[in-house]
Amino acid sequence: MNKYTWQQEKQMLEDAFARRLLVEYNIREVTTQRQAKNGTREFEFPVPAWHYRHNGKLISSDKRLRLACFKTGYVRNQNSCSSNYQLNKQYKQNIRYTLLDGNKLITIKGMMIARERIYSGIARLNYMLEFYKRNYLKRNQKPRK
Secondary structure, eight states, X not given: OOOOOHXXXXXXXXXHHHHHHHHHHOOEEOOOHHHHHHTOEEEEEEEESOEEEETTEEEEOSSEEEEEEOTTSOEEESOOSSOOOBOSOXXXXXXXXXXXXXXXXXXXXXXXXXXXXXXXXXXXHHHHHHHHIIIIIHHHOOOOO
C-alpha cells in the first residue's frame, strides 16, 4: 500500500485538475521548468488573447490567451504588453505610514486597493477556470464533452 504525504496528495489533486482542463476545455498547460521550480503553473486557452478593430472589422489575435497561477496566491493574465496584471478580487484597505519629518514623527493615513490572495493551489486553478468561463467561454464556445 502506497502512503503519500499531504504535499504529494495535494500535487496529485492539482495535476488531475490540470488534466481535466485539457480534456474538458482544451486548456493546455505550458509551464516551463523554471516556472514549475518556482511553484507557478501557466496555461494556454483555446481563445484569442485579444481582439482589435481594423477598418471597422473585428480581428482576433493569433496569440492564445495565457493565464498563470503563482505560488504567492495570485492569478495573472500573461498576455499584456508591459505588465502581467492580476485577476484576483480587489478590496479597499486602510494603511498607515510613520515617517520622520525633520525632527518630528508623523503618521500618514490613507486608503489603498489590495488584492485577495488565493493560497490553495487547487483553489487558484479553480478561480482561473471560473474566470475563463465567465469572461471567454460563454461568448466563444462550449466545452468539449
